[in-house]
Amino acid sequence: MTREEYLQRFLEDYLKKIGLNLDNEGFSIILRELNRFAYNPEEEGVEVVYTSDGSLTLIHRKYGEPYHSQTAGAIRETIWKFIKPSRILEKAKTREVIRILDIGFGLGYNLAIALKHIWEINPHVRVEVFSFEKELLQDVPLLPEPYREIHKWLLDKTPEYEDERLKFKIFLGDARKEIRKIGNFKADAVFHDAFSPYKNPELWTLEFLSLVKERIDEYGYWVSYSSSLAVRKALILLKFKVGSSKELGRKRKGTVASLKANVPPIDEDELRKLVLSPFSIPFRDETLNSEPLEILTDYLLRVYKYLPNR
Numbered sequence: 001m002t003r004e005e006y007l008q009r010f011l012e013d014y015l016k017k018i019g020l021n022l023d024n025e026g027f028s029i030i031l032r033e034l035n036r037f038a039y040n041p042e043e044e045g046v047e048v049v050y051t052s053d054g055s056l057t058l059i060h061r062k063y064g065e066p067y068h069s070q071t072a073g074a075i076r077e078t079i080w081k082f083i084k085p086s087r088i089l090e091k092a093k094t095r096e097v098i099r100i101l102d103i104g105f106g107l108g109y110n111l112a113i114a115l116k117h118i119w120e121i122n123p124h125v126r127v128e129v130f131s132f133e134k135e136l137l138q139d140v141p142l143l144p145e146p147y148r149e150i151h152k153w154l155l156d157k158t159p160e161y162e163d164e165r166l167k168f169k170i171f172l173g174d175a176r177k178e179i180r181k182i183g184n185f186k187a188d189a190v191f192h193d194a195f196s197p198y199k200n201p202e203l204w205t206l207e208f209l210s211l212v213k214e215r216i217d218e219y220g221y222w223v224s225y226s227s228s229l230a231v232r233k234a235l236i237l238l239k240f241k242v243g244s245s246k247e248l249g250r251k252r253k254g255t256v257a258s259l260k261a262n263v264p265p266i267d268e269d270e271l272r273k274l275v276l277s278p279f280s281i282p283f284r285d286e287t288l289n290s291e292p293l294e295i296l297t298d299y300l301l302r303v304y305k306y307l308p309n310r
């Protein structure tokens with residue numbers, strides 16, 4: 001079956017399931033958008049590619065996306081979209097403990113690079129990290145110097161490790177379920193690094209972000225490479241202050257959010273879209289158990305007003 005046939009069959013079944021009759025025009029609009037945005041449901045496996053700063057990353061065939069930005073460079077993306085906007089290096093100077101929630105451990109790049117810089121600034125600070133990952137890979141390309149050693153060390157310590165300076169655990173499985181296992185944890189930084197919202201919507205919904213909100217310190221920062229309207233709108237509905245991180249090469253700005261701390265402003269053009277664009281409504285997953293394609297289809301049906309927004 002081709003991808004198009006798969007998505008067509010999926011859409012017919014889904015509309016039956018929710019009892020919605022779409023006319024031909026509506027059906028072809030939603031199918032066209034699914035073809036544009038959805039992941040490749042039947043693909044699997046990964047391939048290795050170079051990124052622009054000379055580091056390697058993998059492309060995940062199912063998502064049709066790299067784990068890190070090829071145009072920005074994997075290391076540069078980690079530093080500019082995650083580490084700097086999260087302000088953990090400033091906190092590392094004065095704190096005894098830094099807490100990180102790492103959503104999408106992937107190849108461990110974000111975490112390895114963060115640990116390297118945190119301990120360079122303050123070798124005594126203790127770092128506590130909870131990571132989430134549903135697909136832990138075996139043959140991970142190692143980061144180049146100066147991160148190679150710490151990256152290798154970290155990968156050797158998966159899925160769980162503790163000493164005086166590091167408490168680290170990867171929760172293996174769907175983050176929507178696993179995140180409920182961590183109780184009394186208030187993160188200084190949340191590295192929200194799933195694949196892009198249309199491809200991996202289950203980790204960008206109002207409901208999942210609300211679980212993340214319960215686990216972030218009021219002055220902590222939620223950071224991501226994504227500037228998706230749906231995601232920013234969900235954060236706003238959850239009462240986060242929402243701002244932009246810097247543009248990087250051809251990559252758009254990322255997002256920085258905090259419940260109480262100041263965030264850099266969003267420019268006027270982006271603000272206008274957030275208010276006016278029909279795409280500026282959150283992904284929804286009331287049961288925290290919906291299939292990703294169902295979450296995307298429900299979103300598209302609301303964007304195109306075949307379903308009321310909620």
Ligand SMILES: C[S@@+](CC[C@H](N)C(=O)[O-])C[C@H]1O[C@@H](n2cnc3c(N)ncnc32)[C@H](O)[C@@H]1O
Binds near residue numbers: 104193200
């Ligand atoms: C963009 S990659 C993360 C890259 C990673 N932060 C790094 O620095 O190497 C996204 C990751 O999210 C994981 N993921 C996607 N959906 C998930 C889910 N529902 N639960 C847990 N992990 C998920 C994928 O397996 C993938 O490893």
